Amino acid sequence: MAVKAMSPKEAAQKVMNKEDLFILDVRNTDAFEDWKIDGHKFEYLNIPYFDLLDGVEEIMDKLPKDKDILVVCAKEGSSVMVAEMLSDEGLDVSYLEGGMKAWSEHLEPVKVGDLTDGGELYQFVRLGKGCLSYMVVSNGEAAVVDATRMTDIFIDFAKEKNAEITNVFDTHLHADHISGGRKIAEAVNATYWLPPKDAEEVTFEYAALEDGNKVVIGNSTIDINALYSPGHTIGSTSFVIDEKYLLSGDILFVDSIGRPDLAGKAEDWVADLRESLYKRYKNLSMELTVLPAHFMIIDELNEDGTVGEKLGTLFAKNHGLNIEDEEEFRKLVSENLPPQPNAYQEIRETNMGKITPDDEKQREMEIGPNRCAVR
Template sequence: MAVKAMAAGEVAKKVINNEPLFILDVRNGDAFADWKIEGGNIQYLNIPYFDLLDGVEEVVSDLPTDRDILVVCAKEGSSIMVAEMLSEEGVHSAYLSGGMKAWSEHLEPVKVGDLKNGGELYQFVRIGKGCLSYMAISEGEAAVIDATRMADIFLDFAQEKGAVIKHVFDTHLHADHISGGRTIAEATGATYYLPPADAEEVVFEYQALVNGLEASIGSTKVEALYSPGHTIGSTSFIVDDQYLMTGDILFIDSIGRPDLAGLAEDWVGDLRESLYSRFQELAGELTVLPAHFMIIEELNEDGSVSKKLGELFKENHGLNISDEQEFRDMVTKNLPPQPNAYQDIRKTNMGKITPDEEVQREMEIGPNRCAVR
């Protein structure tokens, strides 16, 4: 009996809709512990593939009968074989098409809301990696913010919406994923913006993203707000006085880490000033749209990630530490592991190296690690 393939998009829908799913993950235990498919209604069993080569009979009794079963591995090959073995035992299951690599690359577009004068704002949720990208569309023009390397998804989406991409922004030089910003700009003739303080080693041409810069698409205004701390160049955006795109400086349940260029002690003061001074002066009704989410619980019911700034100042622990030394200690002494291959990712985003596609996929494997825990 042929086993069923389940696409990453189908799994993403189950996660967003909180549907029940049982995952038999056949990767090695360390890979599973480091990074897995997460969801509020997901159950797991991790048994390495090599432990199942002699048969799956002993596993069958551990599998539920009241929910879909999905077999997962790194690239799909091992999961296909295990799913076929389960089928021979009378257990219906599916395998994740493309494995965890496909899960890492899936983008789920979610409409965040309407802009002034009929425009729309979309969030692209990279649910397996925690990355969040954006496209603002107004009167047939579009701007893209913090695009991932899967550039075709943004190009195709703009075409579907009948919009021409005019501006492409990166809020900072990313260290956890490869930017698709330059690729999109080259394909469309759009202007590519990058903060100059992050671009001292960049080897390509770009437009300087500086504080107060205003760019328009149709009748929508995108205004830059310098907000260093995650990197020295980190820059946020205020869109139509409705939305605050915070890059990796502020998340829903945490704040940005300042150490990915090895300068945590130097940048922690900038981080505090951005969060406790610059953002405090902004309207609490602004909807915060970060460039990442940390945990699946940060997703709203529709799959988007957002919250009012005023609510974050009440609820986000990182915004409520009055003692400056306590804040400094929390930020510099409470850091998670560095993202996988982050130095090579930074070099790629600088244009210094150009790995082939498969190498880029390998570089990005693993969870998001942009936040202070």
């Protein structure tokens, strides 16, 4: 049988549609345990490639006969070879085109909803990294929020919508992924906005995103209201869009809250984090839909593939919003932290414009799961 390639987009659709898939991951065990393709109904078998060099006969009884099988490795090559061996044994299998490297870079655009006077809001779900980006489209104009370094998808998507990107925002200086915001702004001659308290060391010009800013996209139909909400970083800024949606950056997630330590300031910023979540957010409408910049686990995806939840629901159910004792809160956010993101200091310096790694280096810097939340 011929071995088929499954594109990252096809794999993403299986995640979004909650389809069955059996994944044979042939990376080393530590790489697999650290980071894999998450799916609601996926099953997994991890056998390192080097254990299969003499053949696949010993694992045949561990593979299903009635499910799609996808062989996965880091960059594609090993998975092609294993898939060919399985095909020779009579199994119908696919390999992941481009491997986990390509999976890390795939973005899946999903419509969040309609805005007043005809505008639309889209969420770009980066399933392999847990990153969430956004685009507001209204009356021929578009704004992008928290873009990834895969900039073409945002520029091409705006063109499909017959919209010109006029403004690009980062809610904060990212430490877990390389921002594409400045690159998009330069490519389409848009304004690039960054919170000034996060931008003291940047090497480029930007528009200062400050508390109370209103940026109009389209025919005065959409206000993007900036809400200063420090804690994850000292400059972290949230947006209220169309009085319906709260883009919370990395301050508040559906299942957790943002970590305050990625600039080495955990002790200093815990109070800011609590102030933003327990006072500033508490004063907002509980009917706002919170749209974060990341998600942690696949179960956070809604039925339509979006990630988001009403603010009132999060105040009722999110443990991080329900810790009355300040010392207990401090302990939670300073002691329950996952490992630092890969190369987070280099990523910060890249986003400041201090260093300019080539594309392959940028891929390496980002490899691995998202780690922006308190556990």
